[in-house]
Amino acid sequence: MTFGRENAVAMRGRLRPDRRRQLLSTMLQLDQLTQRYGALTALDGVSLTIARGEFFGLLGPNGAGKSTLMSLVAGLREPASGTVRLDGVALAGRPADIVRAIGFVPQSVALYEELTAEENLGIFGRLYGLGGAKLVARIDECLAAVQLSDRRRDAVKTYSGGMQRRLNLAASLLHEPKLLLCDEPTVGVDPQSRNAIFDLLQRLNRDGLTVIYSTHYMEEATRLCSRIGIIDHGKILALGSLDELLARLPAAEIVSFARNGTPPAAIAALARFGALREIDERCEVLLAPGVRLANFFAATQAAGLPDRAFTLKRPTLEDLFLHLTGKTLRE
Numbered sequence: 001m002t003f004g005r006e007n008a009v010a011m012r013g014r015l016r017p018d019r020r021r022q023l024l025s026t027m028l029q030l031d032q033l034t035q036r037y038g039a040l041t042a043l044d045g046v047s048l049t050i051a052r053g054e055f056f057g058l059l060g061p062n063g064a065g066k067s068t069l070m071s072l073v074a075g076l077r078e079p080a081s082g083t084v085r086l087d088g089v090a091l092a093g094r095p096a097d098i099v100r101a102i103g104f105v106p107q108s109v110a111l112y113e114e115l116t117a118e119e120n121l122g123i124f125g126r127l128y129g130l131g132g133a134k135l136v137a138r139i140d141e142c143l144a145a146v147q148l149s150d151r152r153r154d155a156v157k158t159y160s161g162g163m164q165r166r167l168n169l170a171a172s173l174l175h176e177p178k179l180l181l182c183d184e185p186t187v188g189v190d191p192q193s194r195n196a197i198f199d200l201l202q203r204l205n206r207d208g209l210t211v212i213y214s215t216h217y218m219e220e221a222t223r224l225c226s227r228i229g230i231i232d233h234g235k236i237l238a239l240g241s242l243d244e245l246l247a248r249l250p251a252a253e254i255v256s257f258a259r260n261g262t263p264p265a266a267i268a269a270l271a272r273f274g275a276l277r278e279i280d281e282r283c284e285v286l287l288a289p290g291v292r293l294a295n296f297f298a299a300t301q302a303a304g305l306p307d308r309a310f311t312l313k314r315p316t317l318e319d320l321f322l323h324l325t326g327k328t329l330r331e
Contacts, residue, residue: 162193
């Protein structure tokens, strides 16, 4: 069965209602996906469903399994076990279908530096099966989308790192994929290019493109993604919208203060207000439900600690990751 055919059948109402709803709403389905490199298990039984039109974020530190998951979905490697389904069709052994349906922006720039932007896109377009007037039109459209039309005849080796990243993104969009995989596409990118990439991805997603975006920057996941999966050691630790994820934390507010200069007895006394953790040179108290700030600060004053020593903040994805793993996202 070719891509989209089963969906067309579903649209005509020839499948069970429950199967029809599933096909019309699901773009990608991973079932118990596992990958090993020797003794290392890089991906450990990951099951995940990505909805059509979703902007999904895969958030985790370096070495968490993000790139491995992306490469398996893109068909660059075969999994040790498990299945990948796109539009209800298993991708194993279907390289041509994968190329036509998926756009992949790799973590490392994959361009020919001696060639111009136009020449690079011409090569990639022909690999996707494009040619003639269609290819010319798509090159024009994609260069305009990444704001590189005026540099189309310049060699890529003269581009800044941010410009190369944008051209890399343009190459992944030439064939108008239904699913776009972005594996940390802003590494080493200047702020202007980063914002240009963000704006383009959000516009494409609003137009219906399904996007999976891996990052170890929580601010990127917060800005871009409608749903986020936190991954570490090859396992999905938490999954949901930003609000759903933050609701898993035991605290609605966190109080932070310097560890140095604070008597150990005073630090221990604050533990009765919530979970206490140490991060570098600071301590944090994740205030337990029902704790009033007035009571907390009354206790700090009684311990002789000045109010100005404390910082109050709302929990973030970084806090959730610390809560789940005990380490920061950038480790």
